[in-house]
Amino acid sequence: MSSDLLKTINSSEEIRRLDSRQLPQLAKELREFIIKIVATKEGHLGASLGVIELTIAIHYVFNTPEDLLIWDVGHQAYGHKILTGRREIFDTNRQLHGISGFPKREESEYDVFGVGHSSTSISAALGMAIASQLKGEYSKQHIAVIGDASIASGMAFEGLNHAGVTSTNLLVILNDNAIGIDPSVGALKQYLTNVKKGTQKQDNIFEALNFDYSGPIDGHNLPQLISELERLKTVKGPKFLHVITKKGKGLKQAEDNQVTYHAPGKFDAETGELVSKSSVKQPPKYQDVFGLTILELAKKNKLIIGITPAMPTGSSLKYMMEEIPDRAFDVGIAEQHAVTLAAGMVTQGYIPFCNIYSTFLQRAYDQVIHDVALQNLPVIFCLDRAGIVGQDGATHHGVFDLAYLRCIPNLIIFAPRNEVELRNMMYTSQLGKLKHPIVIRYPRGRGVTLDWKQPFNEIKIGTGIQLQTGDKIAILSIGTISRNCTEAIKLLPEPQIVSHYDMRFVKPLDETLLHTIFNSYETIVTVEEGCIKGGFGSSILEFASQYNYKNTVKLIGIPDEFIEHGLVEELQLDCQIDSQNIYKIILNFLK
Ligand SMILES: Cc1ncc(C[n+]2csc(CCOP(=O)(O)OP(=O)(O)O)c2C)c(N)n1
Numbered sequence: 001m002s003s004d005l006l007k008t009i010n011s012s013e014e015i016r017r018l019d020s021r022q023l024p025q026l027a028k029e030l031r032e033f034i035i036k037i038v039a040t041k042e043g044h045l046g047a048s049l050g051v052i053e054l055t056i057a058i059h060y061v062f063n064t065p066e067d068l069l070i071w072d073v074g075h076q077a078y079g080h081k082i083l084t085g086r087r088e089i090f091d092t093n094r095q096l097h098g099i100s101g102f103p104k105r106e107e108s109e110y111d112v113f114g115v116g117h118s119s120t121s122i123s124a125a126l127g128m129a130i131a132s133q134l135k136g137e138y139s140k141q142h143i144a145v146i147g148d149a150s151i152a153s154g155m156a157f158e159g160l161n162h163a164g165v166t167s168t169n170l171l172v173i174l175n176d177n178a179i180g181i182d183p184s185v186g187a188l189k190q191y192l193t194n195v196k197k198g199t200q201k202q203d204n205i206f207e208a209l210n211f212d213y214s215g216p217i218d219g220h221n222l223p224q225l226i227s228e229l230e231r232l233k234t235v236k237g238p239k240f241l242h243v244i245t246k247k248g249k250g251l252k253q254a255e256d257n258q259v260t261y262h263a264p265g266k267f268d269a270e271t272g273e274l275v276s277k278s279s280v281k282q283p284p285k286y287q288d289v290f291g292l293t294i295l296e297l298a299k300k301n302k303l304i305i306g307i308t309p310a311m312p313t314g315s316s317l318k319y320m321m322e323e324i325p326d327r328a329f330d331v332g333i334a335e336q337h338a339v340t341l342a343a344g345m346v347t348q349g350y351i352p353f354c355n356i357y358s359t360f361l362q363r364a365y366d367q368v369i370h371d372v373a374l375q376n377l378p379v380i381f382c383l384d385r386a387g388i389v390g391q392d393g394a395t396h397h398g399v400f401d402l403a404y405l406r407c408i409p410n411l412i413i414f415a416p417r418n419e420v421e422l423r424n425m426m427y428t429s430q431l432g433k434l435k436h437p438i439v440i441r442y443p444r445g446r447g448v449t450l451d452w453k454q455p456f457n458e459i460k461i462g463t464g465i466q467l468q469t470g471d472k473i474a475i476l477s478i479g480t481i482s483r484n485c486t487e488a489i490k491l492l493p494e495p496q497i498v499s500h501y502d503m504r505f506v507k508p509l510d511e512t513l514l515h516t517i518f519n520s521y522e523t524i525v526t527v528e529e530g531c532i533k534g535g536f537g538s539s540i541l542e543f544a545s546q547y548n549y550k551n552t553v554k555l556i557g558i559p560d561e562f563i564e565h566g567l568v569e570e571l572q573l574d575c576q577i578d579s580q581n582i583y584k585i586i587l588n589f590l591k
Pocket residue numbers: 047073075076116117118146147148149150151175177179180181182247309310311333360363
């Protein structure tokens with residue numbers, strides 16, 4: 001594998017100094033380099049492999065970083081990072097204290113806008129383009145590269161709608177590979193397919209929005225890309241280039257299995273084969289507990305509906321989509337729509353489980369308040385990836401949900417301690433007795449229970465439980481962080497003197513239990529994998545204040561800062577919510 005040309009490139013200026021005949025070689029080396037590193041360090045693969053030629057062509061034609069380039073989501077920007085000065089540190093990608101898996105302003109002048117959540121690129125690029133106009137920088141170019149799944153999101157259309165009535169130097173490049181993480185969905189996908197096949201009879205949507213539309217062109221053909229981008233550079237006003245690419249281009253397995261190779265984990269760089277996982281039986285992933293449980297429940301309860309905004313594989317709603325397709329919906333990257341769609345279904349007597357990653361529900365905050373909670377519609381929100389998610393980092397940690405949801409009237413908020421509790425709460429929610437919307441939040445990754453498929457038990461709303469009885473200190477935990485508390489307690493010289501409660505509900509709080517606790521223990525420690533400010537611990541302080549308790553209450557949780565990327569265990573350590581730290585805090589109170 002030769003990588004001589006790539007080694008000479010540390011800035012976009014160096015790409016522009018190359019003869020265009022050298023660019024295919026650069027593309028080849030870049031592709032090999034990404035495959036080699038991601039094979040061992042893991043990360044997003046398919047998307048970056050698909051835009052190798054596009055990345056080179058953009059930096060070759062435009063005067064980056066003066067011309068401003070924004071990658072939507074940013075999971076496809078590995079090539080961009082490597083070519084713009086981060087080749088030698090690319091092996092730290094997504095590792096603790098290493099570079100981020102997404103473009104990040106602090107990291108490089110080439111990363112002009114931080115990304116991670118989708119569909120922001122058009123608005124951000126338009127904002128920059130308007131600013132350039134106001135500053136009189138009329139020749140500056142502003143480029144948003146957005147995927148076919150991301151452009152279908154409402155926010156992208158808000159940006160297009162605005163851009164179309166401006167005279168800004170905005171170039172939107174649609175990287176159309178016909179897939180998101182899972183196959184793209186919806187009428188726009190059908191429209192784009194028709195455009196590609198030449199069977200689209202009606203007006204071009206983007207032309208109708210006043211964009212100078214060109215394409216579709218082959219996004220792996222460097223000469224064609226370069227000549228079209230050169231032409232577009234001279235065209236004034238908003239422009240739209242439709243580029244067709246193949247996700248995973250250049251690695252056969254990634255081309256053939258695009259869903260798996262979106263982020264494949266470790267694989268053999270030569271053969272592309274996935275590194276086989278241990279054959280030892282492991283506890284299930286929480287997403288599978290959700291996915292298999294909703295299927296099990298939906299087979300018996302015909303009112304159950306499943307909804308995911310573009311994460312059928314990640315949420316495991318795919319099981320229900322496969323078996324009961326008429327009641328399970330992938331609505332594309334459309335969190336706001338997903339929430340209000342669920343609200344509409346409830347008004348007609350259905351029982352929708354709306355599964356959204358905690359971090360992505362942030363986008364549908366008003367819909368949760370205005371469309372669901374205000375009308376007290378019992379939508380069942382299953383918030384996956386709650387807490388620290390690991391290597392995706394600050395853009396993806398689900399650490400704000402308890403705080404941003406807790407203040408909304410009517411909501412029930414539940415966090416299972418383990419898989420069985422998740423199942424039982426899902427079961428409870430669909431019994432037809434639910435009087436309020438409910439949020440069930442659970443983490444990324446595996447649980448702890450091999451024997452998780454136990455018979456269902458109803459959970460009484462607003463009840464906590466005692467896991468261990470002692471007389472000196474009470475530990476109050478919420479959700480799966482309970483495990484760290486259990487481990488911390490075991491480390492104590494006299495574990496039996498500590499009480500441990502799983503409060504289960506952040507809302508409504510189990511006030512009866514809390515009165516007992518506040519009357520029994522001088523010191524109370526709350527533990528959550530969520531932000532301290534406004535979270536579960538705060539709810540306990542509010543309770544204490546309301547009833548005039550003067551007990552010492554110590555809050556353990558995520559500090560008031562954005563948490564970087566790294567392994568979950570490393571980040572828990574950093575945030576001091578690991579078992580050792582919890583142990584030390586308890587020990588201090590016992591002295
Ligand atoms: C608001 C939001 N919802 C969901 C996601 C999860 N997500 C990341 S990439 C992706 C698919 C993007 O597809 P596309 O835009 O077509 O880009 P491609 O991966 O095909 O390059 C999704 C759904 C996200 N990052 N942001």
